[in-house]
Amino acid sequence: MLSRACTLSAARAARAAGAVAAVSSARFSTAAPAAGGAVGFIGLGQMGHHMAKHLRSKTDAPFVVFDKSGDAVSRFCAEAGQAVDVAASPAELARRSSVIVTVLPESAHVQEVYSGSGGILEGIRAGALCIDSSTIDTSVSADVSRQVIAAGGRAVDAPISGGIMGAQAGTLTFMVGSEEDADFERARVHLAKMGKNVVRCGAL
Numbered sequence: 001m002l003s004r005a006c007t008l009s010a011a012r013a014a015r016a017a018g019a020v021a022a023v024s025s026a027r028f029s030t031a032a033p034a035a036g037g038a039v040g041f042i043g044l045g046q047m048g049h050h051m052a053k054h055l056r057s058k059t060d061a062p063f064v065v066f067d068k069s070g071d072a073v074s075r076f077c078a079e080a081g082q083a084v085d086v087a088a089s090p091a092e093l094a095r096r097s098s099v100i101v102t103v104l105p106e107s108a109h110v111q112e113v114y115s116g117s118g119g120i121l122e123g124i125r126a127g128a129l130c131i132d133s134s135t136i137d138t139s140v141s142a143d144v145s146r147q148v149i150a151a152g153g154r155a156v157d158a159p160i161s162g163g164i165m166g167a168q169a170g171t172l173t174f175m176v177g178s179e180e181d182a183d184f185e186r187a188r189v190h191l192a193k194m195g196k197n198v199v200r201c202g203a204l
Contacts, residue, residue, distance in 0.1 A: 037098025037125060039190070040061035042090055042113060043134070044072040047160065048103035050167035051133070051194045056080050056103065056172065058193040066093045067188045090114075094123035099190060101131045103160075107140040114144050126152045133174065133189050135159045154180070156187040157204055173197040177204045 039059050041052045044067040050070070056063050064085045067073050077084050087093035089114050094100060100120060104110050110132065114120045119129065130148045132141065132155070145155035155178075162172035172195030178184040184200050193200045 001154045017081060023088075036061065037128070038064045038096045040066070040087070040093040040097030040100040041103075042066045042093060042100065043103035043105075044076045045068070045103070045105065046164050047167045049076055050164070050170075051101075051103060051172070052076060053080060054170045054194045055190060056082055056084065059190075061098075061160045063094050064096050068092055088117040090120045091118045091123035094120040094128065095125065097128060098125060099129050099131065099186075100119070100124075101133060101142075101190065107136040109142060110134055110136055110144055115147055121147060121151045122145045124148065124151050128153045129156065129183065129186055130154070130157050131156045131190065133158045133160050133191075149179075154183050154186075155204060156183050158187060158191055158198075160195075166195070170194060171196040173199065174201055174202045177202055179204055 039055065039061050041048070041055065041063070042065070044052060044065060049072065050064065062085060063083070064087050065073060065076060066087045066089065073086055076084065087096070102110065102113060104113060110121065114179070115185055130153055132144065141157055145157060148155040157177035158173050158174045160174060166172040172192045174195050174197065176187060176198060178187065178200065188198045
């Protein structure tokens, strides 16, 4: 998947969780995810912050986020305007989510978030859809997608065109690679909440 991932450690996860606790508790939902699972979002950087805000505002399901930066998490929760749950690790987020969006800066980050200790693959639910919207090395993208599918999930590669201004305005273009029509259609529902154009560009 063309994505970017955060390098996660137990200490970083603890710092993120601690920072979240400082944000007004009114911003958070403590209820368990609905039977269908939450929508999870990993990577609240310059692009991901705005994308996640659009997705949260148009999503009725429980919404769970993770970022290695406690400041990024706190900022998002303060600006989201709706209930947000914060996971202590990508694995925890994956255990709760039926859809996971990752928006991360580099290939190494993506590999760590998916297959590192405490990564998504440790907690992925059967049939969960991973949408990776990072622009990274194609070989890494393909390898991570294979790992997701081997673990029982579904994978969609959805790199972005439009930059930070497009992320802010919700006018991004997503160029999607997917193995199955059903995966593309399932992803399109969520991508359309963050952008203007969702174009299928072939297989993974």
